[in-house]
Amino acid sequence: MKKRQLGAGGPEVSAIGLGCLSFGGTFGSTTDAESLRCLxxxxxxxxxxxxxxNxxxxxxxxxVISEWLRTxxxxxxxxxxxxxxxxxxxxxxxxxxxxxAELEGSLKRLGVEQVELFYIHRHEKGRPIEEVAGTLGRLVEEGKIGGYGMSEIAPYTLRRAHAVHPCRAVQNEYSLWTRQPELGLVQECxxxxxxxxxxxxxxxxxxxxxxxxxxxxxxxSFRKEIPRFIEPDWSANRARVEAFRAWVHARGWSVPAVALxxxxxxGEHVIPIPGTRTAENVLDWRGADDLVLTAEDLAEIERLLPVGWAQGDRYNDEQAGTVERYS
Structure with missing residues (x-):
């Protein structure tokens, strides 16, 4: 697989990473053996x-990752x-x-002395991001982490944190049906x-x-509480999705590979991290890093799934409570 740099000064990593949320059972039952096969x-x-x-x-x-590393x-x-x-x-x-404390717990569970990247999962409201960047910068200097990142933040938070200590990565939801990062975050990164x-x-x-x-x-239960998956929004969204899938299949391509x-x-700085519980789903991503979408392909995708096409919010009110919003 092709490589991309994990932020300025960071290491090269595969152009596509693996999100390991599903190993914890959030999206349905699984076994450690199945997760190991996925890895x-x-x-x-x-x-x-x-x-x-954590x-x-x-x-x-x-x-599970620790067991995989060990064996x-x-x-x-x-x-x-x-x-x-x-x-x-x-x-x-x-x-x-x-x-x-949480980093030490993660290092112990993973069975490693350092992680390449340590994110704040969300920015705590009321706590200056400059203070947080200072903490994370010290962890870098102490060798506990290779670099730090932030998740579900706004461009202004990135600018302020980066001015204190260079940020290595920002992780926000972004896909063909969630396009908010195009309103400044992808560009600022x-x-x-x-x-x-x-x-x-x-x-x-x-x-x-x-x-x-x-x-x-x-x-x-997590996805079932997201408005986009609840009627009447889901039926409207599925109709759009099926039209896109038909176009992809007509080209002889894999839907996951095209989405990636x-x-x-x-941009060369974009490194998506699809997640799954199964090895079979991983195989569907093959060739995504080599698939070149022409200007005509991109125009057709935009016609089928234009900016703002998804009906319903990406989170319910409780889920969205810790996410930084911007426009």
């Missing part, structure tokens, strides 16, 4: 950039995250004490030399081999 398939394809977090399965995702002896670049406190109530904590890492690049299963079915009893190729074409 093997990704590695065999050339994917060497893994993305996890709360993915409450440590289960990191533990396979591979050395991928690993990103993990911290900030969420889940009890007694869910909140965001960017304090130095919390981030340090390019200007500052920061990698932009789209999560949910396959729209939470919408652009998978088969379309995610909200009625599937083994699909997990569309993102890769947005």
């Amino acid at each position: 093997d398939a990704a590695w065999d394809m050339g994917i060497d950039f893994l993305d996890t977090a 709360i993915y399965g409450m440590g289960r995702s990191e533990a 396979r002896k591979h050395r991928p670049k690993i990103a993990t995250k911290a900030s969420f406190v889940t009890a007694p109530e869910r909140r965001v904590d960017n304090s130095e004490a919390h981030l340090r 390019a200007r500052l030399g920061v990698a932009f890492v789209p999560f949910s690049p396959l729209a939470r299963g919408v652009f998978g081999r088969v379309v995610f079915d909200p009625a599937d009893p083994d699909a997990g 190729a569309w993102l890769l074409a947005k």
